[in-house]
Amino acid sequence: MSNFFNQPIQLGSLKLKNRVFLAPLAGVSDIPFRRIAQEMGAGLTYVEMLSATAISYKNKKTFDMMARHSSEGILGVQVTGPDAIQVAHAVSVLDKQGFDTIDINMGCPVRKVVNAGCGSAILKEPERISQTVKLAREATTKPLSAKFRLGYTRELINVEDTTNRVLTELVDMFTIHGRTRSESYSTPCDLNGIQLSMQAAAKNPSKAIKVGNGDIFDFQFAEKMQKETGCDAVMISRGALGNPWIFKEILEGKRYQPTFAEWYDVLLRHITYQEEHYGKTKISAILARKHLLWYTKGFPQSKALRDVLNKVEDLEQAKELLKEYAKKIAPHYIRYGDGDYEMHEGYDPKFEMDRQLDRGVGDEEMNAVLSNKKD
Ligand SMILES: Cc1cc2nc3c(=O)[nH]c(=O)nc-3n(C[C@H](O)[C@H](O)[C@H](O)COP(=O)(O)O)c2cc1C
Incomplete structure (x- = not known):
């Protein structure tokens, strides 16, 4: 059965078989889980967020996390760093490691990460967003993307500006998690906020894939996210934990629970x-x-x-x-x-x-x- 999400989509030079992706998930999106998600239909999967600083120190644990199983198809990786130069260096390393696509994390809210200037800390420094993507773009010819939030706080929503900046510096894809850094999961994902970003992107000639993320636990919410925001694809996070069948459900466009x-x-x-x-x-x-x-x-x-x-x-x-x-x-x-x-x-x-x-x-x-x- 074919629906919106079941259509292929072009990520730079890569043809993705569908529009339902598994998010990078720290401590979770390892090889075993990615294999299961891929078997259930995920159109794109990621290695969890890696630290650019750890990459520059050649940290063994970080390099171990770059492992890939021979059965894995298209595989992405995500990186975060405290400055544009470190991120660009890490991107060049990850490019040589053979990843098909590289994402820059601009949304991680974890205190330790933010205090180190990584993750969503960058949302408070718009110039750094531009500089980081610019240098990362120069460091790889592979499809490049960014994942960010609506802003640092509700008072500092800057999702349109962030969208414009990453598109100006030529990302091939961007993902918006419909919350701010200060909001926890008890605040519902803000589809209007995601829509602001999609509208900003529509005014840009870029062909980048626009991905919506947040609170997708079933096919109904995936469809609602797509209809209300105009996103091209969805990224699943908590909805896949213990429920890899969610990929099948969204791709088939009907409720699916296994026997x-x-x-x-x-x-x-x-x-x-x-x-x-x-x-x-x-x-x-x-x-x-x-x-x-x-x-x-x-x-x-x-x-x-x-x-x-x-x-x-x-x-x-x-x-x-x-x-x-x-x-x-x-x-x-x-x-x-x-x-x-x-x-x-x-x-x-x-x-x-x-x-x-x-x-x-x-x-x-x-x-x-x-x-x-x-x-
Ligand atoms: C256990 C866990 C680990 C996460 N790790 C990452 C990560 O490494 N990189 C990232 O961009 N987001 C990470 N996130 C955030 C999710 O990708 C996603 O943006 C967020 O959970 C909102 O989506 P959801 O409401 O569908 O869960 C993580 C979330 C969880 C629950």
Whole structure:
């Protein structure tokens, strides 16, 4: 079935098969998760945000995060830095690493990041926005993009100016998250704000892809975002956590929830990819926990399962727990079959992750493991 989002679109020299992208997600968009998202139809996926400073120091962990699986198609990477020169240098390194497209992060609200002059700090320095994109443009011939917010605060909304600046310096794509830096997820995504940017872009001769981002948890909101803002594509973030089927849903233009059998199959495949990438280690299990918790929503008595999955120390144990659980649920049971469809019911602290110093559930314990080199 074909709908708006199912049409191909040109990103500079790259032809993307559709218009539903997976956002760069710190601590989340690793190889296993990207493989699953790609299999579910994501038209473009990204390695999480990397630090230009860490790249200049040749930080091993940062270079490890640049890994790519042989099955991955078009793959982007995102970078942030405290000044235009560092970002441009990082872009030239990432270009040589073989990424297909490079995005500049101008939206990360995390205090530690902003205090270092990175992420959304740049929104308060419009000249730096122009300079950063200009030098980055000179550093690569690959498709280049920027991801930003409406402004630093409600009082400092400058989304039209930012849009004009990145287009003037020749980005091939830009993504707007419809919130300001100071707004948390409890403030709804502002579609009017995104529309301001789309209207500014419409006055520019650029053919850059205009991407809308924020609060997309189902196909209805993706369609609303497109109709009300005029964006060319959407980028999915929290909506894909534990629900990679969202890509299929938006591409098919109708509600899609997996049966228990399908869900179980995909979850086990995710675990297999996790083992392939991180090994059968304790760290691998800890890193997988957040995904396991997100996946295991929407089926009967899943809370008790989550309570134990939250503590697993190896993935064999997780598979055993899931196998036991599978004995209790009919294979044809539809996820959220009890009508409790909302993926983001109420407030959930995990959705605040990008505002905190951590990079996701389980990090504290993982750091402890790493520092003791126990694994
Ligand atoms: C766990 C997590 C990690 C994130 N990491 C990044 C990142 O590395 N780069 C980025 O541009 N945005 C990052 N974001 C922000 C999202 O890409 C997105 O802009 C924001 O969550 C709004 O979209 P949503 O309402 O659909 O979640 C992250 C968000 C979350 C929840």
